[in-house]
Amino acid sequence: MRINKLLSNSGFCSRREANRIIEEHRVMVNGRLCKPGQWVEEEDIILIDNKPIPVKDKVYIALNKPVGIICTAAKEVQGNIIDYMNYPEYIFPVGRLDKASQGLILMTNDGELANKILASEGKNEKEYIVTVHKPFDDFFIKGMSQGVEICGVKTRPCKMSRVSEGTFRIILTQGLNKQIRRMAKVLGYKVIRLERIRIINIKNNDIDIGKWRNLTEEELIELKHNLK
Template sequence: MAEKIRLQKILADAGVASRRKAEEMIAAGDVRVNDQPVQVGDKADPKHDKITVKGRLLKTHTPNVYLLLHKPRGFITTMSDEKGRKCVADLVKDIPERVYPVGRLDRESEGLLLMTNDGAFANAMTHPSRHVPKTYRVTVHPSITEEQLTQMAVGIVIDGRRTAPAQVRVLKQEQGRVVLEIILHEGRNRQIRKMCEALGLEVARLKRTAIGPLRLGMLQPGDYRELTAQEINQLNAAAKADRQSDSTSAPRPHNSRR
């Protein structure tokens, strides 16, 4: 039996517009299926139905794209911004397919950001039940104590809920400055910044260096590259493995200083 999908998703996956914009186009009568008018919420089979947008036949068979982007500081993780701020979309505008970010990095954070047009892959990477570990290099001021490291590792109450255990270790310590490696197994909004704020620490720099087995490497800020088939398989495997082990194990507490 043919699988029918909501039209706004079909249009978004084909790179026509965002889902919200696609809904506006459908409501405006710009979209027809098999030459018949449609409404928001209607479904179609992209493989067999004739879908037109403003009279032009929609090409629904677009290749899946998987990108690793080094997001610089100062860019917001969105494809457009009504305030005119710099968006990650500006960094991948030469990609013919419409890709979108997988998860988020806030404006002043930097590092590894996945972008794709594969909804199933994006869901596997971000679904709350699949906590693919994410690694960050975090510079804080002024210093950090063993007690603060332990609190960060076992969990801190932020926004009324305790964070999941994290792995934390000191990479470098200087006068008034400490560089930490933090591995999170959940994805809450501005989590590391809020954890540090709760402990009285100031975040000077926050950089995501890895997602699961995938590392940022030497990719320069603002640059991107395509993921290999092996990397895509490894990320999907990491999502499945973390989901299976989530109820039976917990991340280790922080290591000793080195």
């Protein structure tokens, strides 16, 4: 794999940060200065500032994100999720949940696990409770369930059920940008509240808005099993 991916997977730093320290000539591979984008093997001798890559304990966190926080690790973005959490170790969000939405987001330093969760071909489930600006009918439920044309593609069929006259539960297996909001808009509805309540087997029902907790060992074992 490329050097920046290896450093990210190890939990040492982000790919962007890896590129920066490589450009600063701080990384050596088998006794030679590392080049940007260089392909490496795990058995290669990789030194950062003349020291081996430090072994980091893996971190797995479930955050109940409040509205207004942006799911980016870019420190220059005001309201970014990293500054919000102020966690003492390097972590990053697994995927995204738009600024106007709230709910479950996973935070980790395990790049390999994050990539498996985000793999679209895995069809991993994400569940949401959504409220729109007016009552909806069965035509709306059918249209959302069967798939809607957005961003030049038709969304995958999904599971959807009514909670109340203006609120529904929906389970997606893909993660297009602002997918639910765009799907609803095509059918003439505006989303006024969106909460993600589940990612695969991880739920946020025991976490207050703005708070977080570490995944339990049982949750992590089940999560990894589902990603095989």
